[in-house]
Amino acid sequence: MGRRYYCDYCDKRLPPGLTHRKTHNKSIQHINNKRVYYLQFKDPIEMLIDERSKRICNKWTQTGSCPFGNNCKYSHRSNYDLIQLIEQTKQSSFFFIQQFCFSNIFT
Numbered sequence: 607m608g609r610r611y612y613c614d615y616c617d618k619r620l621p622p623g624l625t626h627r628k629t630h631n632k633s634i635q636h637i638n639n640k641r642v643y644y645l646q647f648k649d650p651i652e653m654l655i656d657e658r659s660k661r662i663c664n665k666w667t668q669t670g671s672c673p674f675g676n677n678c679k680y681s682h683r684s685n686y687d688l689i690q691l692i693e694q695t696k697q698s699s700f701f702f703i704q705q706f707c708f709s710n711i712f713t
């Protein structure tokens with residue numbers, strides 16, 4: 607005992623003891639960080655499919671802003687943004703494969 611627990615999601619070391627860990631795991635900060643951690647892998651793919659099915663927002667392309675913001679039913683992403691997303695998706699799936707292979711070798 608006495609080993610410090612390291613939280614990958616929060617990039618933070620916790621004091622030893624299960625109570626600290628439990629409290630930490632329930633904290634808003636940790637839950638948010640965990641969500642963001644998983645979203646960075648899941649999101650690009652889902653967003654890509656989502657954006658592809660939408661039409662480009664006229665207001666957004668003409669004025670550069672839209673009163674509906676993120677709630678707009680049309681896409682606010684330019685082709686450039688979509689290409690970036692595709693790149694991101696490729697990188698995260700590569701990361702996934704890498705993680706998967708390494709965990710198989712070393713465990």
Ligand SMILES: [Zn+2]
Binds near residue numbers: 615617630635636
């Ligand atoms: Zn944490």
Ligand SMILES: [Zn+2]
Binds near residue numbers: 666673675678680
């Ligand atoms: Zn819009």
